Amino acid sequence: MNLPNLLTLLRFALIPVYVFIFASGHMITAFFVLVAAGLTDILDGYLARRNNQVTTLGSMLDPLADKTMMITVILSLLITGHIPWSAGAAIFIRDLGMIIGSAFFHFRGKKTVPANWMGKLTTVLYYVAIMFIFFEQSFATTYLWAVIVFSFITSFIYIFLFVGLNKDQQISKAE
Numbered sequence: 001m002n003l004p005n006l007l008t009l010l011r012f013a014l015i016p017v018y019v020f021i022f023a024s025g026h027m028i029t030a031f032f033v034l035v036a037a038g039l040t041d042i043l044d045g046y047l048a049r050r051n052n053q054v055t056t057l058g059s060m061l062d063p064l065a066d067k068t069m070m071i072t073v074i075l076s077l078l079i080t081g082h083i084p085w086s087a088g089a090a091i092f093i094r095d096l097g098m099i100i101g102s103a104f105f106h107f108r109g110k111k112t113v114p115a116n117w118m119g120k121l122t123t124v125l126y127y128v129a130i131m132f133i134f135f136e137q138s139f140a141t142t143y144l145w146a147v148i149v150f151s152f153i154t155s156f157i158y159i160f161l162f163v164g165l166n167k168d169q170q171i172s173k174a175e
Helices: 003-023 027-050 056-079 085-106 117-134 140-174
Strands: none
Touching (some): 003 027, 056 085
8 A cells, every 4th residue: 555545545535525515515615525536636646656656456446536536426416407417328328338348358358548648638628517517607518518529539549549459469469
C-alpha cells in the first residue's frame, strides 16, 4: 500500500460522503466533494508516476474509483431530474461497456490500452458538464450531450487501439 493507492481509497470513501451531502439538498457542497475526488485522482496519478509507485492494484482500483464516483453522481442527477434519462442511459451503456470489455479482455490475458489524452479530456469534459448541471446553467444538457458524443468517439478510438495492440501481440506469438 502506498500513498497513491491510499488516495484512490480515499476517493472510494468520498462516494458515501457525496451521497449524504447531495441527499441532504446541499448541491454546491456535494459538487465540491466531487471536485475533491477529482483532485485526488489527479494527485494519485501524478505521485504514482513521479515516485515510480505505479502498481497493479492501483491500475485496477483507480479507474474503478473514477467510474464508481461518476456513476454515483449520474444516478443522483437522474433520480432528482437534473439530467434526462436518455443521457443517463447513454452514459451508463458506454461506461458499462468499457468496464465489462476491459475486465473480459484483461482476464483473457489481452493487453489493455492505457488511458490517453482523449480519455483524460473526456473525464475533464464530464466534470465541466456536471459543474454546469450543478450550477443550473441553461445550456448544461446540450453540453452534456456533446460530451456524451465525444465519449463514444473516444471509446471507438480505444477499441481501434485495443484491436491493433492485440493484433501485434498475436503476430508476435505466431512468429
